[in-house]
Amino acid sequence: MNVERLRILRELADRGTVAAVADALSMTPSAVSQQLKQLAKEAGVTLLEPDGRRLRLTDAGRALVVRTDDVFAALARATAEMDRYRASPRGRVRVALFPSGAALLLPGLLTRLANSDVDIDARDEDLPASSVPELLADYDVVLTHRDERAPSTAGPRIEVTTLMREPIDLVLPPGHALAQHESIDLRDLVDERWISVRGGFPVDDVLLSVAAATGVEPRVMQRVNDFRVTEVLVAAGHGVALMPRYAVVHPGLVRRELSGVRAGRIYELATRPDAGRLPAIAAVLDAFRAEATFRTGLWPSTS
Template identity: 70%
Template sequence: MAVDRLRVLREFADRGTIGAVAEALSMTPSAVSQQLKVLAREAGVQLLEPDGRRIRLTDAGHALVVRADEVLAALDRAVAEMAHYRASPRGRVRVALFPSGAALLLPHVLPALADSGVDMVASDEDLPPSEASRLLADYDVVLTHRDERAPSLAGPRIATRVLMREPTDVLVAPDHPLAGRTEVSPAELADETWISVRGGFPVDDVLRSIANLTGVRPRIAQRLNDFRVIETLVHSGYGIALMPRFAVAHPDLVLLRLSGVRAARLYELATRPHAEKRPAIAAVLAAFETAARRITAD
């Protein structure tokens, strides 16, 4: 089986359509289809099957994708071993980060890599944790976040490492009746109006936990994913919010610790399995871990 065709198969598993694979690999759709047909002949089994008006991987196709990951990872390791002989780590590493995590960590990570020979290219991707697998089609490292009670994203095609834990607090305006407190219970928040994030993100998971504890469905006035906008609305008195502790920037707002609820998000770095064998990627992962230790120690 040709390595290039295994790479085409993996791209199809990541992107889901022939057209998306063609665009990613700068090929024509017909060329992608032909490569997949040849690979099926080489494998001796059907790799794709109809799914309505589209096509999807068969069970055999899914199994071969896992082996393709292993083959391509082995090639990456071979490249990495040769890089050691060239006094690496060197090279470009593409990193996707959720925006508030990027704001917190990049000011520490980028200076640490400045003279390392590693060119880290960062992009902010405001997507829920479930999208990490898709992002790995375009990035070497994905910084994602999840509620600490949610399962890890780790699996046969994704390797993860927990970077840090960030508590989630209740954010209120300085003239709010609770502003003089340092801690608040879920029952005391049952009648509040909330400014929250879109569903699927860790902060919304904590809000649902509060609802389960109190038996009261939270009254959510707005759903916005920009924390600066949320802070502005809270300061203006439109409601209260849940906010990751290190993400708060507004100097006048009051943070209250939430009692009786496991309220935190975990920062998690996701890569392809064995990606850390590449010295450049290993250097980037180490820089993030050092930055996280520094932030949580403060």
């Protein structure tokens, strides 16, 4: 079976439509379809079947995608073995980061790799952890985050490294009645107006746990994913918010821990299986780990 046709099949599994695959690979949709038909002939089985106006993988197609991952992992290992004959890791590594994670870790990551032969192509992607499979179609490494009670994003085609935990705290405007407390009981928050993020992100997951603990649905007044906007809204008295601890930079806000609930988000690095064997990607993963250790060490408590 042709390796490039296998690549097209894997792209279809990742992206979902022939049109999306064609766009990603700079091909026409008809050319993509022809390559997939030829692959089915080579495999001797039906790989795709109609699903409304789209195509979906058959059981045989899904099985071949898993084996395709093995093929590309073997090619990556061969490349890695050749790279070991060089003096140092080298190459371009495409990295996706969620915005607040990028603000925390990307400057140090770039500094740590500045004198290496590894080139980082970093992009911010403000998407929930459920989007990791889609992102790995375009990136070598994806920095994602999830509520600490949510399952890992690891799967048969995704390898995950847990990087760090970041507490999620309550932020209050200056002069708020609760600001005098060391920590805030959830029951004291039932009448508050909230500034939150869009659904599917860790901060909103924690807010849902507040609702579950108090039996009262929070009054969410605004939903914005930019924490700088959240900070100025809270500082202006338009509500209270939950924010990741290391993302709070506004000097006028009061930050307090929640009592009665363990609130935090987990940073994860996602790659294709065996991608970490490539020296350039391994260097990026190591730099991420070192920077995460350094950043969390700056705070006296991560409870």
